[in-house]
Amino acid sequence: MSETAMLAVVGGLFLMFVMMGGGGLVYMRSANARYRKRLATFSGKAEQKANRRSGGGRDQPGARRRQIQGKLKELEDERAEQNKKKRITTRDLLLQADVKLTPKKFFLIGLAIGIVATLVYLVMGYPPLGAIAVFIVVSFGLPRWWLKKKGEKQRKLFTKNFANAVDVIVRGVQSGLPVNECLGIIARESPYPLNTEFQQILDGIKIGQTMGECMEKGLQRIPTTEYKFFSIVLAIQQQTGGNLAETLAGLSSVLRDRKRMEDQVKTMTSEARTTAMIIGSLPFCMTALMCLTSYEYISLLWLETLGHYLIAGGVVLIGTGTLIMKSMINFDI
Numbered sequence: 001m002s003e004t005a006m007l008a009v010v011g012g013l014f015l016m017f018v019m020m021g022g023g024g025l026v027y028m029r030s031a032n033a034r035y036r037k038r039l040a041t042f043s044g045k046a047e048q049k050a051n052r053r054s055g056g057g058r059d060q061p062g063a064r065r066r067q068i069q070g071k072l073k074e075l076e077d078e079r080a081e082q083n084k085k086k087r088i089t090t091r092d093l094l095l096q097a098d099v100k101l102t103p104k105k106f107f108l109i110g111l112a113i114g115i116v117a118t119l120v121y122l123v124m125g126y127p128p129l130g131a132i133a134v135f136i137v138v139s140f141g142l143p144r145w146w147l148k149k150k151g152e153k154q155r156k157l158f159t160k161n162f163a164n165a166v167d168v169i170v171r172g173v174q175s176g177l178p179v180n181e182c183l184g185i186i187a188r189e190s191p192y193p194l195n196t197e198f199q200q201i202l203d204g205i206k207i208g209q210t211m212g213e214c215m216e217k218g219l220q221r222i223p224t225t226e227y228k229f230f231s232i233v234l235a236i237q238q239q240t241g242g243n244l245a246e247t248l249a250g251l252s253s254v255l256r257d258r259k260r261m262e263d264q265v266k267t268m269t270s271e272a273r274t275t276a277m278i279i280g281s282l283p284f285c286m287t288a289l290m291c292l293t294s295y296e297y298i299s300l301l302w303l304e305t306l307g308h309y310l311i312a313g314g315v316v317l318i319g320t321g322t323l324i325m326k327s328m329i330n331f332d333i
Contacts, residue, residue: 089103090103090106090107090144090147091103092220093144093147093148093151094106094147095220095221096147096151096154096155096220096221096222096223097147097148097150097151097154098150098154098193098196098221099147099150106143109143110138110139110140110142110143111139113138113139113142113143114134114135114136114138114139114140115135115139117134117135117138118131118134118135118138121134126308127308154193154222155222155223155224157191157192157193158193158194158197158222158224158227159224159226159255160259161190161191161194162194162226162227162230162255163252163255163256163259164190165186165190165194165198166230166248166251166252166255167252168182168185168186168189169182169183169186169244169245169248170245170248170249170252172185173244173245173248174245179234179244180202180205183198183201183202184198184202186198187199187201187202193222197218197221197222200214200217200218200221201214201215201218204217211234211235212231212235215230215231215234215235216231218231219231226251226255229251230248230251233247233248233251269329272325272328272329273329276322276325276326276329279321279325280318280321280322280325283314283318
């Protein structure tokens with residue numbers, strides 16, 4: 001079979017797999033939507049039954065939790081709309097990832113790494129045309145991807161212990177401590193990144209900034225829905241007063257309910273996650289095994305031009321399959 005015919009076969013198979021993957025992704029998204037709808041319906045029925053058993057007057061904490069959940073949902077939708085309209089800059093990503101670099105230094109470091117990667121690519125004898133793609137991906141794509149992942153990790157760590165911090169404020173206010181003293185306890189006793197974030201809030205208050213201004217800067221560093229709701233509650237309480245402990249107690253309850261639901265989802269999808277990891281690692285494990293047993297046979301993939309096309313197609317297909325499996329096992333809480 002000629003090389004042109006082989007490329008046509010490979011291209012046809014690639015298009016077929018992409019279409020199958022796209023169809024599977026659409027199907028799984030619709031299935032997840034139906035699942036969330038059934039879950040919401042079931043939750044609503046359970047809440048109605050609980051209300052009928054307990055009586056309307058005694059379900060005030062539950063009603064407050066549902067009110068806070070609704071407010072958090074509105075804030076999430078609002079933040080999603082703002083993210084669509086607002087272009088996230090490198091400075092924002094550096095701030096969210098807590099990387100102590102200026103955008104210029106970060107750009108120069110990425111540029112240097114990209115030049116080194118491109119030189120290594122050329123020295124290994126690969127086609128010069130691919131060097132442009134390697135330089136662009138390594139210099140600009142990978143650094144921003146790393147910043148986004150590090151920022152996501154920061155937000156997850158913050159949210160993981162945020163309920164405990166809110167409980168500290170609730171108990172402190174109920175026992176008569178001022179809010180600033182409660183924030184100081186969190187800054188001293190909480191793990192990273194909660195301690196550094198609340199310490200920056202206290203430092204801002206000490207130099208004369210208002211609570212609202214400090215919280216606005218905090219939201220630039222930790223742009224989560226829960227933190228935004230917390231900042232709104234504190235800002236309103238500083239201006240108008242009100243029962244801060246009761247509102248924050250409801251927020252803490254909602255955060256713990258969300259964490260409990262996330263743990264349940266992880267338990268339910270643990271088998272699917274394990275299967276996805278095994279399937280995703282199989283091509284790399286088989287390639288390593290072939291290199292040990294039949295190196296001359298497998299080396300044609302990176303020695304021949306057709307092998308380069310096959311590697312590129314395989315990487316695209318593996319990436320597509322990974323995204324599909326990720327969408328199948330991920331649920332938004």
